[in-house]
Amino acid sequence: MTVLLQFDDVFKRYSAVTALAGVSFAVERGEIVAVLGPNGAGKTTALEIALGLRVPDAGRVRLLGESPRSTQARKRVGVTPQESGFPDALRAGEILRFAAAHYPNPQDPAAVAERFGLGDLLGRRAGELSGGQSRRLALALAFVGRPELVVLDEPTTGLDVESRRRLWDVVRDSARDRSVLFTTHYLEEAAALATRVVVLDRGRVLFDGTPSSLRERFGSRSVRYEAPGGPVLVTTDDADEFVRELVRSGAPFTGLEVGRASLEEAFLSMTGGSK
């Protein structure tokens, strides 16, 4: 397998805050990697370093075998703009064609627009697009250049559940034969899209593996109950044994619930509830 993006022990500090404290991970060809973490975990910093927008204080980053600041490497990478900040007066079609012009072998902008549900909107000015429409335009920009690696920063933030699901389908569909790296703080999104999840918390990698191994490692069952000190959530592989232990200890509790652990619960118990 070819490594498209490689982080080796990367550090980044902003005056008082350590954003990345020795982060290592890689994206290989064909993978869809989710960088998952609460706000302030260092996700955006990691992405900006991967794209050459920021320089790490220490450690090594290779993007397609080159420095992330090299124009050559960036010809093989597609990126979404943040917060859909397009120039208001430009039309969606003009923005799409503009992005396509940067790549040696771009897709037909009209076909990409069609796939992202923008077919009727190409003549519309960016300032007149709805939130969901400009998110789709942002995503289309990342794919229009036929890049080997697509980098998406919180691709569905601020969208309702329905449009989020629709976008996942489009991304999954467009991601065939290329790799995707995306950040998210939605566990559901990581589980639905990613082949691998890298969990980042306070600048460190807490976990790096498949969504199912994330669930395995932190227990497949969840136990919730109300203790005098507040609600308790435990993820475990043996809920029966845990409950027996709890009863035997004589500790007071109410509202005991045992269920299948969701990724959300695995994450909560892993980051100590900092989400």
Next chain:
Amino acid sequence: MSALVLTREHARTLLLDLFRTPSYVVWTIVFPAMFFTLFDMPYARHDPAVADGATLAFVVWAIAGVCFYQFGVGIAQERGRPWERYLRTLPASAGVRFGARIAGAAAFACAAAALVALLARLTTPVDLSPLQWLTIAAYAAMGGIPFVLFGIALGYWCSPRAAVPVATALNLLLAYGGGLWMPPADLPQIVRHVSPFLPTRAFADLLWSVPYGTNPLPALAVLLAYALAFGALATRGYRRDEGKRYA
């Protein structure tokens, strides 16, 4: 993708965005011609020499204005925006982005200056041969360089909020002090002493050397000094912003 093709794409996108912002177009292209009509045309209507001087002064003001607004205000307002950040992730060098900005400003400056020249041709006895106009165009391109750098420096040293008032104040004060609105000889005593050292005045002197047959070299020397100073300031401002935003 060749850098030239990309620069053209960037310039086209920039111009499309600006042209669809009517207030910007009016302010930069129509304003100099409007001021010329209101204030100078009445004096310039009878004397070819006065007409030449006034026309070229407003050509200078048109170019300076584009530099202040398109570089100064444009850069200051865009440098923190998500779109600017997105442009940096595209496979295009800083040279392409600056080249496009300069090409876009040149287009606006040509339009604004041409409108002044056209008005002058139609309404005043301005008396310049085609060869003189060509020389003026070449001088205008040269004289514009320090103003481009001035604008870039302004854009990187001013906050987005401060950029418009600062650019406006500089634009108006330098136009007045440089003798662009009235002949330098009519300026108040104290302003007359400062005037020859202002970049606007040097730019005007350079263009005036064509119809009046004066020596253009002193004006060129002043402009060169300003180009070096503003170039250094622009570079420092750019690096400072790079370091703050992208370090």
